[in-house]
Amino acid sequence: MALNSSTLETIPFLSIQNLSKVYPTPKGEFSVLADINLDVAEGEFICVIGHSGCGKSTLLDMVSGFNQPTQGGAFLKGNLIRKPGRDRMVVFQGYALLPWLTAFENVYLAVDKAYPKKMTAEKRALTRDHLAMVGLAEAADKKPDQLSGGMKQRVSIARALAIRPEVLILDEPFGALDAITKEELQEELLKIWNDHRCTVLMITHDIDEALFLADRLVMMTNGPSATIGEILQIPFPRPRDRVQIMEDPQYYELRNYALDFLYHRFAHED
Numbered sequence: 001m002a003l004n005s006s007t008l009e010t011i012p013f014l015s016i017q018n019l020s021k022v023y024p025t026p027k028g029e030f031s032v033l034a035d036i037n038l039d040v041a042e043g044e045f046i047c048v049i050g051h052s053g054c055g056k057s058t059l060l061d062m063v064s065g066f067n068q069p070t071q072g073g074a075f076l077k078g079n080l081i082r083k084p085g086r087d088r089m090v091v092f093q094g095y096a097l098l099p100w101l102t103a104f105e106n107v108y109l110a111v112d113k114a115y116p117k118k119m120t121a122e123k124r125a126l127t128r129d130h131l132a133m134v135g136l137a138e139a140a141d142k143k144p145d146q147l148s149g150g151m152k153q154r155v156s157i158a159r160a161l162a163i164r165p166e167v168l169i170l171d172e173p174f175g176a177l178d179a180i181t182k183e184e185l186q187e188e189l190l191k192i193w194n195d196h197r198c199t200v201l202m203i204t205h206d207i208d209e210a211l212f213l214a215d216r217l218v219m220m221t222n223g224p225s226a227t228i229g230e231i232l233q234i235p236f237p238r239p240r241d242r243v244q245i246m247e248d249p250q251y252y253e254l255r256n257y258a259l260d261f262l263y264h265r266f267a268h269e270d
């Protein structure tokens, strides 16, 4: 039987299959994650929520390739992820900028490392364009200690996107920011995602953030042996308007459902 295009399209863009992670510890084996299965479509925006310590970063580290599963695996376009690659870029809560370099130099360094063969002028243009995209054209020559938290996170996002990744991995990127800066950055992130259409995996502790940003919200059970408890579809049409979606009765239904999952069904005992 000949393969038709719909058969070929059945390979998921990003697929996490039967993934488990066990750490050896002095007290014996510690099972962090057990039997995680998730398929993500190209261009999808996924948020992951769960109590502290359940293994969210561990899971995303295995998609970025910084950590290896004990069993199962993560596959990008059918290929097993074994190590970090420029098709997957990570933005951390702590910015991870080099303090002795300017915003421009921080982004340029990453571009230069990812594309050593590109002409300098092209790499400088990529750097400038991505800093402009996050509204930092004017601050390009400032060093991290001259930038606010929100500006530093903008530099990290510009640095990740300048590499043109297929998957953008965000590990609680706005967790340290004040509420107003956080909302501004969420709006910017959505705008950028809309233009770039890369696939996003983002950890958050904020249900409202997830409801505003995500196509689907992955809710993790508690560890040890944490797994995906449920996945919520977020149906609000795009482009999203924060005020409009908060007026939608479905918003509160979804919010209450997620709150109930986290604080009743999978309440954290501490």
Ligand SMILES: Nc1ncnc2c1ncn2[C@@H]1O[C@H](COP(=O)(O)OP(=O)(O)OP(=O)(O)O)[C@@H](O)[C@H]1O
Binding pocket: 023, 024, 025, 030, 032, 050, 051, 052, 053, 054, 055, 056, 057, 058, 059, 223
């Ligand atoms: N190298 C390691 N050896 C043993 N245990 C580890 C190791 N790295 C992480 N852990 C444990 O794995 C669990 C999951 O950690 P992880 O950082 O993935 O959780 P998280 O859900 O991202 O937490 P948070 O929301 O607080 O960032 C924690 O209990 C942590 O102590």
